[in-house]
Amino acid sequence: MTLALQTFSSVKDANAALLAAGARYIGGGTLVVRAANEGDISVSSLVRVTDPGLSRIAVSGGKVRLGASVTMAAIARQPELATLAPAARAVGGPAIRNMATVGGNLFAPAPYGDFAVALLALDATVVTGDSEMPIETFLAGRDTSRAVVTAVGFSLPRAESFRFLKVSRVKPKGVSVLSIAALLQRAADGTVTAARIALGCMADRPIRARSAEKALLGCKLTPQEIAPALAAASQGIAPITDPIASAWYRAEVLPVHLGRLLSN
Amino acid sequence: MAKVPVQFTLNGSEKAEFIESGTTLLHALRDKIGDTSPKGGCHQGTCGACSVIIDGELRLSCLTLAETCSGADIKTTAGLAEGGVLHPLQRAFLDAFATQCGFCTPGMIMAAKVLLDRTPNPSREDVVEALSGNICRCTGYEPIVQAVLTAARANSQNAA
Numbered sequence: 530m531t532l533a534l535q536t537f538s539s540v541k542d543a544n545a546a547l548l549a550a551g552a553r554y555i556g557g558g559t560l561v562v563r564a565a566n567e568g569d570i571s572v573s574s575l576v577r578v579t580d581p582g583l584s585r586i587a588v589s590g591g592k593v594r595l596g597a598s599v600t601m602a603a604i605a606r607q608p609e610l611a612t613l614a615p616a617a618r619a620v621g622g623p624a625i626r627n628m629a630t631v632g633g634n635l636f637a638p639a640p641y642g643d644f645a646v647a648l649l650a651l652d653a654t655v656v657t658g659d660s661e662m663p664i665e666t667f668l669a670g671r672d673t674s675r676a677v678v679t680a681v682g683f684s685l686p687r688a689e690s691f692r693f694l695k696v697s698r699v700k701p702k703g704v705s706v707l708s709i710a711a712l713l714q715r716a717a718d719g720t721v722t723a724a725r726i727a728l729g730c731m732a733d734r735p736i737r738a739r740s741a742e743k744a745l746l747g748c749k750l751t752p753q754e755i756a757p758a759l760a761a762a763s764q765g766i767a768p769i770t771d772p773i774a775s776a777w778y779r780a781e782v783l784p785v786h787l788g789r790l791l792s793n
Numbered sequence: 794m795a796k797v798p799v800q801f802t803l804n805g806s807e808k809a810e811f812i813e814s815g816t817t818l819l820h821a822l823r824d825k826i827g828d829t830s831p832k833g834g835c836h837q838g839t840c841g842a843c844s845v846i847i848d849g850e851l852r853l854s855c856l857t858l859a860e861t862c863s864g865a866d867i868k869t870t871a872g873l874a875e876g877g878v879l880h881p882l883q884r885a886f887l888d889a890f891a892t893q894c895g896f897c898t899p900g901m902i903m904a905a906k907v908l909l910d911r912t913p914n915p916s917r918e919d920v921v922e923a924l925s926g927n928i929c930r931c932t933g934y935e936p937i938v939q940a941v942l943t944a945a946r947a948n949s950q951n952a953a
Contacts, residue, residue: 532815534860555858559838562817562856566836575815577861602850622926623904624844624851702925 532565533574540658540677543578547675552576554677556598557628559621560637583632583679586610593685597632597678601644604631612688616647616710619695622702632678635664636671639730639769640705643695646735649727650691650710653683668734686712694790695729696782698773705730706774707783709790713745721745726787730779731766740764741787755791759784801865803828804872812859818852819843821859822869830871830899834928841927844900845869851907851926870899873906881951882906882944889940893931900927905941915945 534555537543546552551573555561565572583598588609595604604610604617605626620629620643634644635655648664655667657676664681667674692711697703708729714722724745726738740761748754768779796811803826810825819836822828822845834842836855843855846868873880882902885891892898901924908915908923915923920941921934929937 531813532858534814534858536860558856558858558861559853562858563837565815566817566855575858621838622841623907623923624841624853624926625838627850627852628856701922 532572535574535576537576537578538580540578540580540583540679543576543677544658544675546574546576547677549574556630556633557600559625559629560633560641578677588685591685592682594680594682595631596680597630599631601626601629601631601634604644609685612686612691613647616644616693616695619643619693619705619708631681635667635678635681639733639735640771640773642735643705643708643729646708646727646729647693647710648681648683649735649737650693650712650725651683651686652712652725653681656680656682665737671734690714692790692793694786696786704771704773707731707768707779707786709783709787711790713750713791715750719749721748721750726762728762728766728783730774731768731783733769736766738762738764738766738787745791750791752788752792755788758791759788762787797860799859799863801862801867803867804869810859814860816859817855818845818857818859818862818867819854822854822867828869828871830869832896832899834896834900839928840897841900841904842897844903844927846903846907849907849910851904868903868906870902873902880906881947882909882941885940885944885947886937889936889943891932891936891940897927897929897931901929901937905944908941909945909948913945914949915942917942 535546553561553572555575555577583596585596586599587594601617601620605614634642653664654661655664656679690713695708696706710727712725716722724742726742727735728738729735741758744758744761762784763780768776770776797814798811800809808826812821819831819833831845831854832842834840838853838856843853845854847865882905904924904927912919920938
């Protein structure tokens with residue numbers, strides 16, 4: 530083991546240290562230490578920040594701000610975030626959830642990153658030091674992103690408008706075949722007035738099902754009315770192939786599981 | 794590379810070591826301190842064999858850097874028996890034949906201990922969920938689940 534760990538009290542100093550070649554940020558360690566254990570020699574030093582602000586959860590006036598070091602376990606046990614608990618509990622087993630962070634999940638390659646799928650459906654804002662950007666912009670550029678993510682912010686969804694599903698072969702803890710998060714606004718008669726659907730494992734990172742979102746508008750969530758949206762869900766996807774499932778299989782079962790999530 | 798000092802409490806005793814920066818807690822415990830109860834299985838966070846309890850929370854020692862544990866209170870399965878008397882979980886694992894090759898057992902017992910510390914009377918579902926990050930290739934899990942439920946009953950009878 531030739532990793533050198535550098536500890537900083539401020540994100541600013543960490544950002545400077547991350548400019549060095551081979552330097553990677555460490556949050557919970559479930560991605561980067563795993564990579565080092567696997568023999569990833571591109572990692573030669575690790576940078577961490579001990580600022581307690583990074584582990585803060587703030588909920589007020591319907592707005593949520595999660596520090597990047599907040600763990601999945603911390604989200605799952607926060608009563609005010611009960612709507613998000615299923616997405617937080619979808620990550621790993623109990624020990625992983627005590628370590629894995631919100632910030633790290635944004636970088637987790639498919640089939641991991643189930644919580645980021647939920648954040649994408651919620652149209653979260655990703656905060657890096659002094660700038661903020663929509664999560665879609667962040668995910669698109671994450672491979673070249675160098676600045677430490679400090680927090681994510683989003684509006685807390687009402688329980689009835691947010692749905693999350695993870696499909697895995699092993700229960701209760703298994704790697705994703707796919708995951709789906711949906712934020713649905715509905716009129717009093719049940720008609721969908723706004724929809725935001727995010728998919729995990731349908732590309733190398735979470736993506737939106739834009740065609741399905743459009744096809745849902747004006748629909749009630751009945752099997753007949755959601756059928757066009759299910760047919761449209763496969764547009765623009767490029768599922769991953771891994772030991773859990775092939776791209777073909779993932780594409781085949783996506784409409785089935787989306788249908789179950791929407792008609793529940 | 795210069796070595797760095799770490800000190801923490803391991804099963805109630807103060808430990809201090811000089812380690813290479815970037816050493817995992819698993820490596821430090823097994824190869825520096827000599828506590829071989831956490832096992833190195835996958836080194837990827839998948840199997841749970843390296844599970845230890847850090848400040849009351851279940852963690853994977855293979856993905857935890859030892860330097861980040863300075864000042865922490867660490868518990869491993871090696872510290873459970875008191876004066877030669879096995880912990881109720883250890884007793885139950887033996888009695889229920891929940892151990893075959895034994896490699897997953899220390900991790901299973903750590904995961905079960907955290908559960909019973911917080912939920913003294915768990916349901917079967919609670920036990921399955923608590924053990925969901927630990928893989929066993931021998932037993933088929935059922936004897937392990939039964940052992941944890943038996944230990945929970947033994948604990949609550951002792952407390953009554």
